[in-house]
Amino acid sequence: MDNIRVAISGTGRMGHQLAETIAATEGLEPVGFLDGLAAPGEFAGLPLHNEPAAFFGQHQADVVIDFSNAAWTPTLASAAIAAGCRPVIGTTGLDAAFLSWLEQECRDRNLGAVVAANFAIGAVLMMHFARQAARFFDSAEIIELHHDQKVDSPSGTARVTAELMRAAREGDFAHNVSDIETLPGARGAETGGIAVHSVRLPGLVAHQEVIFGGLGQTLTIRHDSTGRDSFMPGVIAAVRAVMQTNRLTVGLDRLFGL
Ligand SMILES: NC(=O)c1ccc[n+]([C@@H]2O[C@H](COP(=O)([O-])OP(=O)(O)OC[C@H]3O[C@@H](n4cnc5c(N)ncnc54)[C@H](O)[C@@H]3O)[C@@H](O)[C@H]2O)c1
Numbered sequence: 001m002d003n004i005r006v007a008i009s010g011t012g013r014m015g016h017q018l019a020e021t022i023a024a025t026e027g028l029e030p031v032g033f034l035d036g037l038a039a040p041g042e043f044a045g046l047p048l049h050n051e052p053a054a055f056f057g058q059h060q061a062d063v064v065i066d067f068s069n070a071a072w073t074p075t076l077a078s079a080a081i082a083a084g085c086r087p088v089i090g091t092t093g094l095d096a097a098f099l100s101w102l103e104q105e106c107r108d109r110n111l112g113a114v115v116a117a118n119f120a121i122g123a124v125l126m127m128h129f130a131r132q133a134a135r136f137f138d139s140a141e142i143i144e145l146h147h148d149q150k151v152d153s154p155s156g157t158a159r160v161t162a163e164l165m166r167a168a169r170e171g172d173f174a175h176n177v178s179d180i181e182t183l184p185g186a187r188g189a190e191t192g193g194i195a196v197h198s199v200r201l202p203g204l205v206a207h208q209e210v211i212f213g214g215l216g217q218t219l220t221i222r223h224d225s226t227g228r229d230s231f232m233p234g235v236i237a238a239v240r241a242v243m244q245t246n247r248l249t250v251g252l253d254r255l256f257g258l
Contacts, residue, residue, distance in 0.1 A: 003029040004243060007061035007085065009052075009076050010068035011035045011043050013149075014090065017228040018065055018235065019044035025236055031059045036072040052079030061085045063239050069151070070094050074101075077113075081105050086242045088235065089115045092156030103248040112245035116252045117156035119234030123208065124252045126223035127161045130210040133219055134165040137212035138174045141188070145199040145207040153198040154189060157208055160251070165210075166192035205230075 006028050008018050015033065022030045023044070032047040034055050041048050049055035056079050064080045066073055070093035077087045077098075087102075099115065106113050118124060134140065144158040166172060173193030181187060188197040206225040211218055225231070234252050241255050249255060 001027070003027055004239060005029050005031045005060060005062045006239060007031055007034060007055070007059065007064040007080075009034040009064055009066040009072075010091070011038055011048065012067070013228060014067035014231070015043075017232065018067065021229075021232045021236070022065075028236070028239065031061050034064070034076060036068070036075070052076050053082075056080060056083035056085060063088055063242055065235060065239065066091055070098075074098050077102060078105075081109060081111060081113075084109075084111065086111055087113045087115075088238045088242055089113070090117075090119055090231070090235065092117055093152040094156075099248075099250065106246070106248040110246040112242040113248045114238040114242050114252075114255070115248065115250050116234070116238065117160045118206075119231040119238065119252060120206070120223070120225045121234055121252070121256075122230070123157060123206075123223045123225065124234070124256065124258070126208065126210070126221050127157070127164055128253055128258045129221050130161055131164040131168045133210075133212050133221065134168040134173075137214045137219065139176065139213040140165060140173050141195040141197070141211050141213075143197045143199065143209045143211070145201070145204050145209075147204050147206075148200045148202045150200060153200070154196045155198070155206070155208070157206070158196050158198070159191070161208070161210060162191045162194045162196060165194065 006022050022028050033043040034049050063086045065088045067090045073091045080087050142158050144155045175193040188195040209222045211220050
């Protein structure tokens with residue numbers, strides 16, 4: 001079987017990790033990098049472009065992996081899809097309008113795409129277990145903890161987890177509001193009756209705790225990514241899977257049959 005030709009969008013922390021991983025993975029062949037904020041040149045010994053249409057015109061890529069910024073992902077995805085290249089997107093903070101546009105484009109062009117807020121398999125299981133527990137508890141809160149360079153809050157994983165939990169019980173959780181909040185925001189943000197708290201500290205990578213509360217008991221489901229390598233097996237699985245699909249898949253849980 002031919003190698004899958006892979007472009008990488010984003011040359012930040014995830015881009016560095018991906019450059020190393022893709023080059024070392026059998027059956028995958030890195031062809032180049034895209035970064036909207038970088039000067040054109042070379043990255044990890046391969047061409048680096050900041051203009052997606054020109055990149056896809058010059059380099060044939062089967063799949064583009066995007067870990068960049070939500071302001072850039074739609075431009076990148078549009079150029080990739082026009083060139084018949086399948087996007088595997090990990091960038092967070094994407095809006096619903098972009099996702100429905102992508103779904104329609106994939107349908108119209110018979111092209112696969114994957115968007116996942118979290119590519120760490122343990123995190124996907126954490127979300128799956130939280131969804132299962134959601135039916136049995138009326139109260140739940142999410143604490144997500146990330147490194148201090150993360151641009152968006154709350155994390156995409158926290159938002160998706162909350163949506164899955166709410167959908168599983170077909171209604172909002174009971175949201176506890178303090179009578180007196182002496183520091184505004186102390187109870188966190190709120191979605192679907194779930195309080196969501198974002199911690200940003202140097203030394204952290206990506207962590208999340210979902211705490212359910214019931215009569216005389218709590219249930220805590222916690223996942224920790226202690227390094228960016230935790231995301232790599234999920235990304236590689238998505239790159240291989242996206243070659244076999246002709247629709248948009250949102251979430252790794254679908255790829256893993258959860
Ligand atoms: N889905 C997952 O499993 C997962 C895991 C880790 C990170 N992420 C997400 O991936 C993204 C990148 O994470 P990172 O840690 O590598 O970040 P980073 O800040 O280290 O790198 C961001 C990259 O995006 C580029 N960029 C930033 N703003 C841009 C803009 N306006 N236009 C064009 N390019 C722009 C930067 O030049 C850089 O190459 C973030 O959205 C993060 O939340 C997702």
